[in-house]
Amino acid sequence: MTEQPPRPPRPLESSAEPALAAWLRDETLALARLPSPSGTEGAVAERASALARTLGLEARPLRAGDGTLAAVVVTPPGARGDTFDLVLCAHLDTVAPPPERVGPPLADDRWPARPYAGGGWVAGLGTLDDKGGVVCALAALALSAGDHGGRAEGDRRAGDHGQGATPATAVVLTCDEEEGGSGSAAVAQSLRLERAVVIEPTGLAVAAASAGALEAEVEFTGLAAHGSLPEAGDNAAERAARFVADLAKLPLAAAQHPLLGRARASCLEITGGWRSLYTIPDRARVRVEVRLVPGCSGERAEAELRLAAARRGGRVEVLDRSDPWSCEGCELARALEQALARAGVEPRRTGMPSWTDGHNLVAGGCREVVVFGPGDLALAHTPTERVELRELVLATQALAELVRDVSLRRV
Numbered sequence: 001m002t003e004q005p006p007r008p009p010r011p012l013e014s015s016a017e018p019a020l021a022a023w024l025r026d027e028t029l030a031l032a033r034l035p036s037p038s039g040t041e042g043a044v045a046e047r048a049s050a051l052a053r054t055l056g057l058e059a060r061p062l063r064a065g066d067g068t069l070a071a072v073v074v075t076p077p078g079a080r081g082d083t084f085d086l087v088l089c090a091h092l093d094t095v096a097p098p099p100e101r102v103g104p105p106l107a108d109d110r111w112p113a114r115p116y117a118g119g120g121w122v123a124g125l126g127t128l129d130d131k132g133g134v135v136c137a138l139a140a141l142a143l144s145a146g147d148h149g150g151r152a153e154g155d156r157r158a159g160d161h162g163q164g165a166t167p168a169t170a171v172v173l174t175c176d177e178e179e180g181g182s183g184s185a186a187v188a189q190s191l192r193l194e195r196a197v198v199i200e201p202t203g204l205a206v207a208a209a210s211a212g213a214l215e216a217e218v219e220f221t222g223l224a225a226h227g228s229l230p231e232a233g234d235n236a237a238e239r240a241a242r243f244v245a246d247l248a249k250l251p252l253a254a255a256q257h258p259l260l261g262r263a264r265a266s267c268l269e270i271t272g273g274w275r276s277l278y279t280i281p282d283r284a285r286v287r288v289e290v291r292l293v294p295g296c297s298g299e300r301a302e303a304e305l306r307l308a309a310a311r312r313g314g315r316v317e318v319l320d321r322s323d324p325w326s327c328e329g330c331e332l333a334r335a336l337e338q339a340l341a342r343a344g345v346e347p348r349r350t351g352m353p354s355w356t357d358g359h360n361l362v363a364g365g366c367r368e369v370v371v372f373g374p375g376d377l378a379l380a381h382t383p384t385e386r387v388e389l390r391e392l393v394l395a396t397q398a399l400a401e402l403v404r405d406v407s408l409r410r411v
Contacts, residue, residue, distance in 0.1 A: 006030050009051040015143055017393055024135055024392045027051060028122050031131040032115035037096035038179035044092050045072050048134055048173055055142035057171075062190060070186035074138060074171040076145040083192040086169045086332075086406045088137040088399060089184070089357055090199040090373075091177035094126040095381050111383045123386035128375040130177070132387045133199035133395075136374065137171045140399035144169070144407060169403050172196075177357050184357035188364025195332045195406075196366050197399065198358040199373040201380055204340065204391055204398070205350035207371035208333040209259045212292035212324035213355050214301045217285055218243060218314040220272075224282040233280035237272040240284035243312040244270060247288065250304045255296035259351030260324070263296040265289070265305065286314075291353060292324050322359045325369070332368040339401035345394050353377070372399075 009030070012023050031051075036044040049059035052074045064070040072092070103110035115124025122132060172191070174183035187193075200207075220240045225233025247265040255263040265288055272284030290301040298321040306316045327333055328349075337347035352358070352371040362369050374391035 006033065006047065009047070009054040011054050012139055012142060020139070020396065021389050021393050024132070024139065024396065025117050025122055025389055027135045028127055028132045028387075028392065029115055029117060031134060032122070032124055032126040036093050036126070038093040038176045041069060041092045041175040044131070045069060045173070045175070048072055048092060048138070049074075051135075052138055052171070055138060057138070057142055057145065062186060064182060064186040068182075069175055070183045070190075071175060072173040073191070074141065074173065076141065076169070079168060079170070081168070082190065084168045084170045084194065086195045086197070086403065087172045087191075087193055088140060088170075088197050088199060088403075089172045089174060089187075089361070090133040090137050091130045091174045091183070091357060092134065093175055093178050094129065094131075095178050097125065097383075101383065108384055111385070117389070120389050121386045122389060122392070123384075125385060128201055128385045128387040129380035130199060130373075132375065132392050133373045134173055136392055136396045136399060137173075137199055139396045140403055141169065141171050143396070143400040144403035169406055174357050181355070181357065181360055184360035185364075187357075188360050188366070193361060193364075193366040195368040196358065196361050196370075197332070197336065197402070198356050198361070198369060198371045199395075200352065200354075200356050200371050201373050201375035201377040201387070202350055202352065202371055203376055204345055204372070204374060204394060205348040206333050206336050206340070207259075207350050207352040208328045208330070209257065209294070209326040210324060210352040210356065210358055210371060211260045211354065212298060212322045212359070214290040214292060214298050214305070214321045215319045216288050216290075216302075216305060217317045217319060218288060218305075218309045219317070220284040220286075220312065220314045222280070222282045222284070225280040227278035227280060230280050233282070235280050236284040237281045239312045239314065240270055240272060240286050243309060243314055244286060246308050246312070250308060252290070252296050252301055252304050255293055257293040257295065257324075257351065259328070259349060260291075260293045260353060261351070263293045263301070264291045265301070266291070292322075294324050294326055296324075298323050322355055325359065325362045327368050327370055330368040330370070333370050335405055336370060336372060336398070336402050339405065340398045342401050343394055343397040345398060
């Protein structure tokens with residue numbers, strides 16, 4: 001059966017909840033049905049830009065130094081410049097499931113080949129992480145811009161903070177969040193941002209702190225021998241297994257944060273040996289991720305990991321490191337909680353356990369950053385990825401309230 005071309009984006013004709021819910025469902029599905037693994041965001045960026053323009057907003061590409069697309073910047077009509085008091089940041093890319101794990105819907109061990117909606121949910125790759133968030137952000141900006149559409153162009157000019165000027169707001173849609181984070185790195189370098197809400201699944205709680213992460217590979221070398229004579233060799237896989245068992249005993253596990261829990265080192269992958277040979281393996285490799293919390297720096301985690309690996313004869317290669325950050329006392333977190341209350345949601349605080357674009361924005365000098373969005377993070381990157389339509393509606397309403405507050409200088 002031939003895939004039908006996507007229909008054109010349609011305007012948001014009403015902010016009333018039934019109409020808003022139907023619009024969020026349809027536009028989330030339209031974006032999710034465009035494949036966009038990291039590095040292939042072109043088509044979904046074009047669709048998101050067209051949707052923004054349909055909503056009466058302006059969209060422009062932001063390119064990295066090598067000319068690749070880094071992000072799409074969406075602003076109310078007439079906005080100029082690269083300084084923003086508030087941005088809503090969501091990402092356009094998704095993870096890339098193995099092709100053999102993509103199949104018909106309603107199979108818990110397979111990603112549905114075509115995202116779908118039903119029973120009050122929108123399901124499939126990208127619906128939760130993060131295309132539902134993209135649509136929420138665009139709708140929120142459009143709804144708030146409609147409330148203030150009569151201002152003169154000069155009063156909406158980004159970076160014009162003279163008397164009477166409207167604080168500048170934007171939606172920033174990044175590329176490459178799931179891989180290298182190059183999109184938000186370019187955003188942090190090219191734009192001046194005061195505050196940012198990074199849209200990721202938090203179950204509508206306000207994540208005012210985020211864990212950092214240390215990712216590393218640890219290689220173990222042994223001595224091969226015939227499989228019937230293990231004492232004649234040195235089993236690298238067994239060395240690796242003992243190292244994995246040691247991870248739970250690292251001293252860093254004593255570091256704890258009220259929103260993020262304990263620091264923790266986890267084994268993500270372990271490989272070694274040969275399937276077709278009856279041989280004691282002489283090579284094994286372990287991929288480790290350490291969740292970092294305030295009080296446990298990347299330097300400390302790396303030192304402990306290297307010591308534990310050396311005890312088992314392993315060598316550590318650090319692949320990536322990002323430190324934790326906190327915005328627990330910031331005005332943005334309080335303002336978003338107040339916006340949630342006006343939208344009918346009881347405010348809750350949480351911590352974000354994973355890396356997000358927020359890390360690059362904080363590193364780039366953004367003064368206040370929180371993470372917030374609809375849905376359950378545990379479902380992201382899984383065959384059962386889905387987001388409740390009701391949460392998409394509430395997230396949109398709360399974000400629109402927040403943007404209105406910034407526009408009226410209440411924040």
